Amino acid sequence: MSVTADIVTRFAPSPSGRLHLGHAYSALVAWRAARKNGGRFLLRIEDIDPGRCRPEFDAGILEDLAWLGLTWEEPVMRQSQRMNAYAAALSTLEKQNLLYPCFCTRKDIQREIDAAGHAPHPAGPDGPVYPGTCRRLGEDERAARIAAGEAHAIRLRMDDAVAAAGPLAFHDRTAGTVPVDAAVFGDVVLARKDVPTSYHLAVVVDDAAQGVTLVTRGEDLLPATHVHRVLQTLLDVPEPDYAHHALLTDGDGRRFAKRDRSLTLQAMRETGKSAADVRAEAGFPDDPPAAG
Numbered sequence: 668m669s670v671t672a673d674i675v676t677r678f679a680p681s682p683s684g685r686l687h688l689g690h691a692y693s694a695l696v697a698w699r700a701a702r703k704n705g706g707r708f709l710l711r712i713e714d715i716d717p718g719r720c721r722p723e724f725d726a727g728i729l730e731d732l733a734w735l736g737l738t739w740e741e742p743v744m745r746q747s748q749r750m751n752a753y754a755a756a757l758s759t760l761e762k763q764n765l766l767y768p769c770f771c772t773r774k775d776i777q778r779e780i781d782a783a784g785h786a787p788h789p790a791g792p793d794g795p796v797y798p799g800t801c802r803r804l805g806e807d808e809r810a811a812r813i814a815a816g817e818a819h820a821i822r823l824r825m826d827d828a829v830a831a832a833g834p835l836a837f838h839d840r841t842a843g844t845v846p847v848d849a850a851v852f853g854d855v856v857l858a859r860k861d862v863p864t865s866y867h868l869a870v871v872v873d874d875a876a877q878g879v880t881l882v883t884r885g886e887d888l889l890p891a892t893h894v895h896r897v898l899q900t901l902l903d904v905p906e907p908d909y910a911h912h913a914l915l916t917d918g919d920g921r922r923f924a925k926r927d928r929s930l931t932l933q934a935m936r937e938t939g940k941s942a943a944d945v946r947a948e949a950g951f952p953d954d955p956p957a958a959g
């Protein structure tokens with residue numbers, strides 16, 4: 668069996684708006700990487716955020732991808748139905764003593780950062796690096812606050828996690844071999860106060876569960892791969908290959924965003940564009956997907 672025969676890719680949008688041209692590009696990159704090599708293309712709906720995700724956007728994703736001519740394997744994975752898997756992964760990390768509860772609000776974190784007076788304060792690829800406030804709490808205080816029902820997130824002890832994982836690298840089809848430096852993220856959130864998981868944890872658990880061998884996604888997510896490699900190692904799941912692609916931009920060089928209503932696939936369809944037109948605009952003029 669050749670290496671490429673086993674290729675498994677996925678498109679993993681969040682149903683927090685309609686898909687736009689940038690999503691079409693991303694989906695086509697993943698679809699094409701699988702189909703070109705006789706592999707499998709999977710769809711995963713990243714709907715962990717109940718405040719932003721809507722069933723009508725979930726339905727819209729399926730409608731738009733089918734209209735574009737893409738086919739995917741059933742069943743579609745939905746992260747909102749995977750909380751048991753995330754809890755199991757957290758328990759694996761907890762047993763390695765790599766987690767702690769964090770009671771801070773955003774305001775608490777900002778106040779602590781301001782009080783520390785660093786200028787400029789180190790900012791990780793996820794935003795400001797957590798100043799470690801709750802990491803310093805004693806066990807008794809932690810237990811008392813949890814017992815009192817105080818809302819808390821779960822954070823990773825990043826320095827210990829990095830030490831436990833040992834030296835790592837990941838392979839990106841464009842960037843080549845990239846040495847992992849996850850420490851710059853600080854103690855990332857692995858479970859939110861309102862949802863018992865996070866982007867980083869859910870992606871790692873689900874790419875492994877779906878057997879994804881090639882992660883294709885926008886280059887804006889390349890920094891997150893440093894954290895993902897550490898988690899993959901600690902959770903003892905296989906390392907996928909990566910292909911981070913440039914983001915499609917509009918004529919003015921700006922990234923497409925949810926605010927660009929006119930560039931949703933739905934709007935393009937309603938103004939009479941065909942799926943072939945949209946595929947061409949997304950940069951795949953000569954590569955129309957064959958049905959089936």
Ligand code: GLU
Nearest residue numbers: 679680681713870884888
């Ligand atoms: N759900 C993420 C997004 O919509 C993509 C996740 C990933 O590819 O790792 O940007």
